[in-house]
Amino acid sequence: MSEAIKLFQYNTLSALMAGLYGGTLTIGELLEHGDLGIGTLDSIDGELIVLDGKAYQAKGSDGRVEVVEVSEDVKVPYAAVVPHEAEVIFKQRFEMSDKELEKRIESYYDGVNLFRSIKITGHFAHMHVRMIPKSTSDRKFAEVATHQPEYTQDNVSGTIVGIWTPEMFHGVSVAGYHLHFISADHTFGGHVMDFVISEGIVEVGAVDQLDQRFPVQDRKYLFAKFNMDELKDDIDKSE
Amino acid sequence: MSEAIKLFQYNTLSALMAGLYGGTLTIGELLEHGDLGIGTLDSIDGELIVLDGKAYQAKGSDGRVEVVEVSEDVKVPYAAVVPHEAEVIFKQRFEMSDKELEKRIESYYDGVNLFRSIKITGHFAHMHVRMIPKSTSDRKFAEVATHQPEYTQDNVSGTIVGIWTPEMFHGVSVAGYHLHFISADHTFGGHVMDFVISEGIVEVGAVDQLDQRFPVQDRKYLFAKFNMDELKDDIDKSE
Numbered sequence: 001m002s003e004a005i006k007l008f009q010y011n012t013l014s015a016l017m018a019g020l021y022g023g024t025l026t027i028g029e030l031l032e033h034g035d036l037g038i039g040t041l042d043s044i045d046g047e048l049i050v051l052d053g054k055a056y057q058a059k060g061s062d063g064r065v066e067v068v069e070v071s072e073d074v075k076v077p078y079a080a081v082v083p084h085e086a087e088v089i090f091k092q093r094f095e096m097s098d099k100e101l102e103k104r105i106e107s108y109y110d111g112v113n114l115f116r117s118i119k120i121t122g123h124f125a126h127m128h129v130r131m132i133p134k135s136t137s138d139r140k141f142a143e144v145a146t147h148q149p150e151y152t153q154d155n156v157s158g159t160i161v162g163i164w165t166p167e168m169f170h171g172v173s174v175a176g177y178h179l180h181f182i183s184a185d186h187t188f189g190g191h192v193m194d195f196v197i198s199e200g201i202v203e204v205g206a207v208d209q210l211d212q213r214f215p216v217q218d219r220k221y222l223f224a225k226f227n228m229d230e231l232k233d234d235i236d237k238s239e
Numbered sequence: 240m241s242e243a244i245k246l247f248q249y250n251t252l253s254a255l256m257a258g259l260y261g262g263t264l265t266i267g268e269l270l271e272h273g274d275l276g277i278g279t280l281d282s283i284d285g286e287l288i289v290l291d292g293k294a295y296q297a298k299g300s301d302g303r304v305e306v307v308e309v310s311e312d313v314k315v316p317y318a319a320v321v322p323h324e325a326e327v328i329f330k331q332r333f334e335m336s337d338k339e340l341e342k343r344i345e346s347y348y349d350g351v352n353l354f355r356s357i358k359i360t361g362h363f364a365h366m367h368v369r370m371i372p373k374s375t376s377d378r379k380f381a382e383v384a385t386h387q388p389e390y391t392q393d394n395v396s397g398t399i400v401g402i403w404t405p406e407m408f409h410g411v412s413v414a415g416y417h418l419h420f421i422s423a424d425h426t427f428g429g430h431v432m433d434f435v436i437s438e439g440i441v442e443v444g445a446v447d448q449l450d451q452r453f454p455v456q457d458r459k460y461l462f463a464k465f466n467m468d469e470l471k472d473d474i475d476k477s478e
Contacts, residue, residue, distance in 0.1 A: 004455075014407050015352070111461035113254070114453055167467050168253050168410050210451035214353055222350035228406050 004208040007115045007163065008033035009080040011215055012172045014231040016040065016078040017141045017238065018224055023075025024215040027055045030079050031072070033211070036117055036161050038180045039079025041070070044144065045134040047191045049180045050081050051161050056182055058189035060131040060149035067182060067189045077215075080163050080173065082117045086203035095125060098195045101202070102177060105164075108204055113166050115207035118179060120160040122200015128152045129181055129190030142234035151190065158183035160192060171232050172212070174239040243447040246354045246402065247272035248319040250454055251411045253470040255279065255317040256380045256477065257463055262314025263454040266294045269318050270311070272450070275356055275400050277419045278318025280309065283383065284373040286430045288419045289320050290400050295421055297428035299370040299388035306421060306428045316454075319402050319412065321356045325442035334364060337434045340441070341416060344403075347443055352405050354446035357418060359399040361439015367391045368420055368429030381473035390429060397422035399431060410471050411451070413478040 010025045023042030030039075031053060039048035046059030048070070055070040088108045092101065101120075109116065130150040132141075162179035169175065182189035215221045249264045262281030269278075270292060278287035285298030287309070294309040327347045331340065340359075348355065369389040371380075401418035408414065421428035454460045 012407055111463065113460060113463060113465065114455065168251055168465060170467075171407050172411070206455075208453065208455050210449070212449035212451060214447065216353065216445075216447050221352055224350065224352060226352065226407060228409075 005083060005085055005206055006209045006211045007080060007082045007207045008211045008213070009173065010076065010213045011078045011221070013078065013174055013235055013239065014171050014226055014228065015221055015224065017231045017234045018226055019140055020220055020224060021077050021135060022218070022220065023077050024218050025076055025079070026072060027070050027074050027076065028072030030076060030081055031055060034081025034083050036084035036119060037079060037081030038162050038178055039076050040132060042075045042077065043134050043136050044077070044132045046131050047180050047189070048076060048079055049161060049182045049189055051159055051182055056186065056189065058131055058182065060133065060151065065151050065188050065190065067186045082163070082205065082207060084117045084119055084205045086119070087206040088204040090202050092122065092197055092200050092202055094199070096197050101197055105202060105204060115166065115210060116164040117205030117207060118160065118162045118164055118177065119203040119205070120197070120200055123157045123198045124195050125198045126152065126154050126196040127156050127181055128193040128195060130193055131190045140234065142238050145238040150193065153188050156183050156188060158188070171228060171235065174235050178239060244322060244324055244445055245448045245450040246319060246321045246446045247450045247452070248412065249315065249452045250317045250460070252317065252413055252474055252478065253410050253465055253467065254460055254463065256470045256473045257465055258379055259459055259463060260316050260374060261457070261459065262316050263457050264315050264318070265311060266309050266313050266315065267311030269315060269320055270294060273320025273322050275323035275358060276318060276320030277401050277417055278315050279371060281314045281316065282373050282375050283316070283371045283380070285370050286419050286428065287315060287318055288400060288421045288428055290398055290421055295425065295428065297370055297421065299372065299390065304390050304427050304429065306425045321402070321444065321446060323356045323358055323444045326445040327443040329441050331361065331436055331439050331441055333438070335436050340436055344441060344443060354405065354449060355403040356444030356446060357399065357401045357403055357416065358442040358444070359436070359439055362396045362437045363434050364437045365391065365393050365435040366395050366420055367432040367434060369432055370429045379473065381477050384477040389432065392427050395422050395427060397427070410467060410474065413474050417478060
């Protein structure tokens with residue numbers, strides 16, 4: 001049997017939702033655990049995209065999207081990465097909405113009780129993303145998210161990366177798809193809201209185990225009071 | 240920094256609640272990941288107690304409790320073990336109910352957002368346990384649990400072992416305490432319902448990470464349909 005594939009998740013989405021935005025794990029350490037994934041940066045300063053072992057930050061700045069490679073010493077409050085290994089690869093040869101493509105992807109799953117890694121490389125007739133704006137306060141994520149800039153681009157090539165989470169882990173992560181996009185020329189990207197794919201290659205990766213880490217030395221995390229029902233609602237609203 | 244302590248959880252409590260009782264991990268493999276913990280055996284045949292690196296099965300048989308050491312080739316459908324390392328140790332020198340002792344234990348926690356291992360060795364004025372009865376059908380755990388035998392013993396020495404789970408992971412595990420008991424003479428034990436401690440030593444162990452495994456080759460698990468709201472209710476009722 002080949003080596004088990006571990007989804008490395010640093011902190012939980014609920015902690016992020018609760019306003020714990022301070023970075024506590026370096027990008028360097030994060031990249032030791034996977035080459036594909038998503039997350040956010042210290043002070044929720046935009047969206048983190050991990051593609052082919054490199055980390056990128058997409059943020060909205062003066063009404064424009066900016067994408068930069070992130071250096072190894074930058075810290076993240078929340079991220080999930082995996083050593084992506086495609087188990088199913090298929091060509092998407094005609095136009096589909098995100099909802100239609102998601103249905104097609106799920107038709108290849110062996111049940112819905114394991115995490116999966118997702119990689120979609122292609123050309124998109126339409127791509128709609130958002131970026132969480134930097135926030136140093138303890139404002140709740142769901143409040144910050146109501147004012148987050150959204151951007152669209154038509155006819156853009158690039159890659160969607162992300163994680164699919166079984167419902168059992170909603171709260172720890174977001175149930176279903178959590179996808180980020182980066183354009184091939186690294187000038188556009190963010191947290192995926194919706195899209196229309198023209199054509200592309202879709203890879204669905206197996207995940208055998210969850211390696212869940214906690215910021216065990218972060219007093220803010222340790223002593224935070226989480227209202228789980230509220231946080232799950234916030235995840236539904238924000239993610 | 241000392242090595243990170245990992246809680247090894249095999250499968251999820253929700254999968255067990257949904258009726259997936261077939262064992263898929265051997266006790267031998269399980270014990271490689273921890274020396275203290277809880278679980279159940281193949282066909283939910285009683286309660287699993289892992290103490291000092293040894294695995295015991297407590298079951299109700301003809302109105303009597305039977306406790307036996309479990310051999311390495313027996314399989315489990317669900318278990319959680321940890322290389323227990325006490326972070327806080329305290330002497331409990333006077334009588335307390337389980338609820339009072341739990342409050343005292345929690346007063347030593349650094350917040351409620353990390354898992355913890357629990358070990359309570361002492362003398363108990365009263366111990367009330369139950370054992371899930373063997374079931375090979377796909378009857379829901381909550382239904383089986385309504386008919387499970389309960390046993391009490393007064394003035395018994397022994398050890399309580401278990402895991403404390405943060406609320407965020409309810410469903411994956413049971414939020415709060417999940418405790419099993421084994422008497423010092425290995426003639427009494429089971430899933431702890433309530434107790435009165437006379438005196439004892441309480442150890443609370445740190446857990447830094449969750450190493451969550453899934454039965455990735457079990458078709459029953461992969462294709463099971465889980466109704467999470469119902470399963471969380473079942474966990475509340477049964478655990």
